[in-house]
Amino acid sequence: MLVPARDDAWFEDLFRAHATALFRYFVRRGPRDDAEDLTADVLAIAWRRRDDVPDGAELPWLYRTAGFVLANHRRKGRPVPVGEVPDEVDDADPATLALDDVELRAILAALSPRDRRILLLHGWEGLDAAGLAEVLGISCGGADAALSRARSRLRDAWSERLDA
Numbered sequence: 001m002l003v004p005a006r007d008d009a010w011f012e013d014l015f016r017a018h019a020t021a022l023f024r025y026f027v028r029r030g031p032r033d034d035a036e037d038l039t040a041d042v043l044a045i046a047w048r049r050r051d052d053v054p055d056g057a058e059l060p061w062l063y064r065t066a067g068f069v070l071a072n073h074r075r076k077g078r079p080v081p082v083g084e085v086p087d088e089v090d091d092a093d094p095a096t097l098a099l100d101d102v103e104l105r106a107i108l109a110a111l112s113p114r115d116r117r118i119l120l121l122h123g124w125e126g127l128d129a130a131g132l133a134e135v136l137g138i139s140c141g142g143a144d145a146a147l148s149r150a151r152s153r154l155r156d157a158w159s160e161r162l163d164a
Contacts (some may be wrong), residue, residue, distance in 0.1 A: 006050040015043060018059050025066050025125060030073070038073060042066045060127060060134035067117075067135070103161065110157045115150040122147055 022042055026035035042065050046053055053061050108116050121127045121135060132143035 006053075011047055011050065014046060014053075014058060018062055019043065021059060021125065022062055022066055025063060026070065028120070028124060029070060034073065038066070038069055041069050045069070054134070057131070057134050059125075060131040063121060063125060063127070063131075064135045064137075107154070107157045107161055110161075111150070111153055114146075115153050118146050118150040119154060 019039060022039045023035050026038045030038075042062055045065055046062060108119070111119070118132060118136070121132055125131075127135065129140045129143045129147065132147060133140045136143060136146065138146070
């Protein structure tokens, strides 16, 4: 099987296709001021490890790498409040608008970090079972099951909140 060349043109296509999604990933998870630098870090890793980026699963690979980059960034000792919302709302991005909903944030905060991660990767980043499997390092069946369980726990948390 002939592998496509991983040259400057490949990287430009990768950048054009996924840089905005990576930037939004970081904006939703930390201070907006750090999002550009973190996005650049992930793309630099993609360039250095371009032979490891799977064809057809570039975005899940980038999200998985972004998770590691964000974890390393947080370990540096700089506070990254979980509840911090960007100062400016981007009306074109429904995910950012959803962050303004205090009730939604409270319900998401009640979930486990794994459930929250799965739901956000699926709902905000648009990953399907195959993409979730790649990011989480599990099988597609496992990703489907994890998403189903996370959705069920979200419904339960939502019902509890409405009943309270």
